[in-house]
Amino acid sequence: MALVAEVERLGRRVDALRVVLAGEVADRSRPNRGARGLAVSRGCRTPADLIEQLTQVSGTTARRRVVLAGDVRRDSFPGGDRTEARFDLVAQAVEDGTIGIDAATVITKGLTSLLAHGSLDELGKAKTELVAAATGTGPDSTVPVSADSVRVMVCVWQAKLDPDGLDPAEDRSMAVRDFRFGPERNGLLHGSFRLMAEAGGRVKTLFDAYLTPTTAPAFMTEEERATAEAEGGKDSRTPAQQRHDIFVAIIDAMARSGQAPTIGGAAPTVLVSVRAEDLASGQGAGWSDRVEGPVSMRTVRQMVCTGGIQKVVLSQEGRIVRLGSPERCFTPPQRRAISLRDGGCIIPGCTIPAGWCEIHHVIPDKDGGPTHPDNGVLLCWFHHRTIDTSEWQIRMRHGVPEVKPPPWIEYFGTWRPATKSRTRLLDRLDAPPE
Ligand SMILES: [Zn+2]
Incomplete structure (x- = not known):
């Protein structure tokens, strides 16, 4: 652990030099040098491009160094006199290697956004406190805090110095909020979203509430965790995979709720078409109009199991010769x-x-299982x-579902009735002892 900290300290020294040199490259590439500018003369658009080419770091890293250099470098003018850097305290800390590039960038960016607001006094105070926290040299902070904690402090200062700034900032995020569907690749629909922070908070809270107890970020006692693991086994899914599954479930429930707008008079339903012989043999694929690629037979079967099926018989030429009514579909009252x-x-x-x-x-339909609550x-x-x-394993005994855990949870598993219905659990409590 000592070594990790020590090497990081060395790294910060090197980082300081990296920033100085990035500043030097930027300085020698100043626009007023025209074609004699360092970057341009080497065929690079910007100083960051040149640094990227020389060092093979990512463009982001190169740009970050150049920007930070602009804030902490003591500018030298043609006359030779070095002036103060824009953020002298930060500059000093970077030079001394007491603060890393991460934290320095957080502070300079944050303070830059505050320049137009707080008084000089207040800004100075913010600067001193932030640097003190990041370097662990404050009166009540002798341990340096991480760049992430500094970011939180910057937010607090922003809220204090520029309380009105929150509205425009929110307006800006309002303007760029989005939810996009991207391309479909390798059987996955890609996409991206930028949610308003408070909307994101709601989504996170909802998802967290339904993560299984063993992965949920809830505070559980060791005992509760052990019980949860014994009951359901450890969930093999990552939290990210679980969030995907929860998302699908929410969307399905919404579509079924009867409150979703209808499409052509019917509740939004995804239709998958499949040839009868393929469905019977379990080979082949299905097709859905909103999915580019084929849908696996396993997925088709799941959809048939839960959503029902409608038979359409086509003639050789393709004419509809018989149209069945929807089957195997649990009615809303049954549900x-x-x-x-x-x-x-x-x-x-x-x-x-x-x-x-x-x-x-x-019991699957193909084995004669009825579409009946039992x-x-x-x-x-x-x-x-x-x-x-x-x-x-699942079985029905006198119309009551029972489950048996897989051998990796319980080697000699026993059948046990399964319900989470509070109504029924209450019933059980009231039942006379056997
Ligand atoms: Zn489940």
């Missing part, structure tokens, strides 16, 4: 009844609520998708 009975995804340890679950045919159980999207491979 409500099953939700009441199961209360949520029936896999122990899973936290997805009933409204976000899919209904799984315990044969339907709630599973979240993920547990439904992986039910054939996860080794969780």
Whole structure:
């Protein structure tokens, strides 16, 4: 540990030199030098480009050095006199190697944004405090804090010195908020989003609430964690994968809620077409109009299991000769009844609520399983998708779902009734002892 800290201290010394040299390159590439400018004469557009070429660092790193140099370098004028740097304290700390490039950049950027607001006194105070915190030299801060903590302090100063600045800043983020769907590659739809901070906070809170207990960032006692792990086994998914699954569940629930706008008179439904013989054999692929690539038969089966199917018979030439009505589709009342009975995804340890679950045919339709509440159980999207491979077993006993954990959780697993319905749990409490 001592070595890690020591090497970092050395690195900061080297970093200081890097910044000085970046400043030198920028200085010798000043626009007023025209074609004699250093960067231009070497065929580079900007000083950062030249540094990137000389050092093979990323463009971001090179630009960061140049920008920081502009703030902390003591400018030399043709006359030779060196003037004070814009941020003398920061400059000194960088030079002494007591503050890294990360923290220095955070401070100079933050203070620059404050220049137009606070009085000189206040700005000076902010500068002194931030540098003191970052270098651990303040009256009440003898331990240097990380660049991230300095960033938080900068935010606090911004809010103090420029309380009105928050509105324009928010207006700016309002203008650039977005949610984009990108290209579909390798079976994944890519995309990006920029959420308003408070909207993002809400999304995070919602997601966190439904992460399984073993990965949720909640404060659990060791005992609670152990119980959660014993009940459901450790979730093999990363938190990021779980967030994906939660997102899918939320969207499904929304589409089903009856409050979603209709498309052509029907609730927004994703249609997948597949040839009957492919579905029967489990080979081949399905196609969906909103998905470019083929959809695997496993996905098609999951969608049929939860969403039903409608048969269309085409003639050789392609004419529709018979149109079946939707089948294997649990009706809303059936769904409500099953939700009441199961209360949520029936896999122990899973936290997805009933409204976000899919209904799984315990005995598949192809084996004669009926679309009846006695044969339907709630599973979240993920547990439904992986039910054939996860080794969780489900059976119905007198119309009551029971689950048996896979051998890697419990070697000689036993069947146990599964419900998360509070109504039913209450019922059990009231039941006379056996
Ligand atoms: Zn689940």
